[in-house]
Amino acid sequence: MDNEYLMDEPKSEINWRAVHQLQLGGSAFIVFLMVGIWAASGFGTFWPVWVWFGLSVPLIVQYAIRRGLDGPRRWRALSVHAALACAVGVILTLIWFLTGFGFWLFWPLFGMAAALILHAFGTAWWRALHPKREQELTERVDVLTRTRRGALDAQAAELRRIERDLHDGAQARLVALSMQLGRAEDRLEEHPEAAELVRNARVEASNAIKELRDLARGIAPPVLSDRGLPAAVEALGERSALPVKVNARLGRRLSPVVESAAYFVVAESLTNAAKYAPGAAARVSLFEESGRLVVEVDDSGPGGADPAGSGLSGLKSRVEALDGILVVVSNPGEGTTVHAELPCE
Amino acid sequence: MRVVIAEDQALLREGIVALLRDKGIDVVAQAEDGPGLLRVLSGHKPDLAIVDVRLPPTFTDEGIRAALEARAKYPGMGVLILSAYVEPVYTAELLDSGGEGGVGYLLKERVGDVKAFVAAVESVAKGGTALDREVVSELVRRRDPDGRDGALSALTPREREVLGLMAEGRTNTAIARALVVTPGAVEKHISNIFSKLDLPASDEDHRRVLAVLAYLRSG
Numbered sequence: 001m002d003n004e005y006l007m008d009e010p011k012s013e014i015n016w017r018a019v020h021q022l023q024l025g026g027s028a029f030i031v032f033l034m035v036g037i038w039a040a041s042g043f044g045t046f047w048p049v050w051v052w053f054g055l056s057v058p059l060i061v062q063y064a065i066r067r068g069l070d071g072p073r074r075w076r077a078l079s080v081h082a083a084l085a086c087a088v089g090v091i092l093t094l095i096w097f098l099t100g101f102g103f104w105l106f107w108p109l110f111g112m113a114a115a116l117i118l119h120a121f122g123t124a125w126w127r128a129l130h131p132k133r134e135q136e137l138t139e140r141v142d143v144l145t146r147t148r149r150g151a152l153d154a155q156a157a158e159l160r161r162i163e164r165d166l167h168d169g170a171q172a173r174l175v176a177l178s179m180q181l182g183r184a185e186d187r188l189e190e191h192p193e194a195a196e197l198v199r200n201a202r203v204e205a206s207n208a209i210k211e212l213r214d215l216a217r218g219i220a221p222p223v224l225s226d227r228g229l230p231a232a233v234e235a236l237g238e239r240s241a242l243p244v245k246v247n248a249r250l251g252r253r254l255s256p257v258v259e260s261a262a263y264f265v266v267a268e269s270l271t272n273a274a275k276y277a278p279g280a281a282a283r284v285s286l287f288e289e290s291g292r293l294v295v296e297v298d299d300s301g302p303g304g305a306d307p308a309g310s311g312l313s314g315l316k317s318r319v320e321a322l323d324g325i326l327v328v329v330s331n332p333g334e335g336t337t338v339h340a341e342l343p344c345e
Numbered sequence: 346m347r348v349v350i351a352e353d354q355a356l357l358r359e360g361i362v363a364l365l366r367d368k369g370i371d372v373v374a375q376a377e378d379g380p381g382l383l384r385v386l387s388g389h390k391p392d393l394a395i396v397d398v399r400l401p402p403t404f405t406d407e408g409i410r411a412a413l414e415a416r417a418k419y420p421g422m423g424v425l426i427l428s429a430y431v432e433p434v435y436t437a438e439l440l441d442s443g444g445e446g447g448v449g450y451l452l453k454e455r456v457g458d459v460k461a462f463v464a465a466v467e468s469v470a471k472g473g474t475a476l477d478r479e480v481v482s483e484l485v486r487r488r489d490p491d492g493r494d495g496a497l498s499a500l501t502p503r504e505r506e507v508l509g510l511m512a513e514g515r516t517n518t519a520i521a522r523a524l525v526v527t528p529g530a531v532e533k534h535i536s537n538i539f540s541k542l543d544l545p546a547s548d549e550d551h552r553r554v555l556a557v558l559a560y561l562r563s564g
Contacts, residue, residue, distance in 0.1 A: 171429055182458060213429060
């Protein structure tokens with residue numbers, strides 16, 4: 001089942017290894033063919049060597065460029081230059097050798113070496129003038145990572161504060177109101193019509209309380225801050241319309257922002273499962289592995305979920321904002337698996 | 346009847362006290378947090394403690410923890426939890442905590458329905474059970490997703506209604522009033538439910554509720 005995620009990787013890239021092997025195989029075939037033709041045409045001057053030379057040129061150039069591109073990013077232009085210079089040098093040497101040492105090899109090689117040395121000096125000089133560019137970028141990435149995390153933590157704290165304020169403020173006042181209405185209703189037994197009006201007002205107050213409660217739960221579920229992720233996920237499982245098996249192994253509390261992201265991954269996945277896979281069973285697992293919190297929700301429904309659907313893509317951006325990943329595997333007929341990993345060190 | 350209240354918000358605490366006093370129920374002490382509750386309990390030995398889930402200093406589940414501790418310490422005392430939200434985890438902890446005293450878990454806004462609230466207070470003080478209908482509907486739904494559970498789906502819609510009301514801790518008379526039928530009809534429904542679910546019959550309201558809850562939670 002773990003391998004399923006690998007199947008989700010994009011496959012758009014050309015398989016260069018296969019292309020190169022094809023090229024090598026083709027070249028080898030032509031080499032033997034030429035030798036055969038040379039032998040069949042009664043030997044004579046060994047001309048196939050020129051065909052070999054022609055075939056080797058693109059191979060040498062390709063090899064040189066690939067090696068050149070492997071160099072460190074900051075020196076890449078120079079390393080490609082050096083590789084190409086070597087390639088041209090090798091090709092010139094080959095020509096020189098094949099033409100029976102017919103020209104003076106020194107000057108072209110000397111020219112190329114001079115150009116390369118100039119380039120090297122130029123690069124070194126430029127880097128000396130801008131020594132901190134790389135370092136600056138690294139520091140900038142650190143700052144951005146830290147401030148983004150800080151912003152997310154602040155947001156999570158703010159949401160909890162709003163939930164608390166709803167509870168202590170508007171909700172409490174409405175409860176007090178409904179109590180007073182209840183007492184008024186109780187004293188109006190002699191006046192059924194007035195009692196009816198007061199009762200209606202009380203029911204309205206109750207509805208408002210219920211709406212506030214649903215709102216608060218959507219913002220920051222109280223059981224999550226009270227009891228932590230495993231208990232909150234258990235509660236989600238119990239509340240779900242599907243039979244849900246929860247396997248949550250966590251030895252410690254994680255940061256609020258990670259807990260809440262994981263909570264909403266499970267909540268949204270279970271809601272989707274109940275909506276699109278009624279009658280299926282669902283399974284939630286939750287564990288920490290080498291500094292990452294792994295959350296997985298799978299159901300035995302019909303599969304075929306659209307990972308670009310608004311709920312799932314919202315989850316994805318939530319998880320990615322924490323440098324996590326979220327993968328949805330939902331092949332038709334094979335159920336749906338939502339797998340998320342969140343760094344939690 | 347002697348009642349103690351633990352609620353940190355004065356507005357609500359005073360509201361509940363006034364409402365209970367209207368009904369002749371004596372609120373002997375008030376507390377604002379968990380430790381405070383345990384302190385006043387040792388002095389007053391009340392019949393019932395009404396406890397808010399979210400109390401200082403942690404403002405999380407302080408009330409539930411204090412209530413569980415109180416239940417263990419004073420086995421005969423009833424505990425009625427008031428909460429702004431239904432949390433299955435807390436209900437389960439409360440129901441599993443054993444003890445002989447009554448237990449209740451109600452949403453705060455139920456206090457506004459004075460008759461029902463006072464009935465719940467009296468029932469829990471006497472060792473009964475009073476669960477919020479949202480708690481019960483969650484238990485029933487969990488037990489019976491899409492009616493695939495054989496035993497529950499054998500019940501008629503009316504019997505399921507009666508089962509829900511029974512699980513809330515209501516007496517036969519209260520169920521009859523809520524459904525606008527005669528107490529005799531309610532008794533008949535109840536005996537049908539017990540035979541269909543294969544539950545041990547009992548005349549005592551409280552045992553009966555426990556049997557129904559045990560059945561619903563066994564899912």
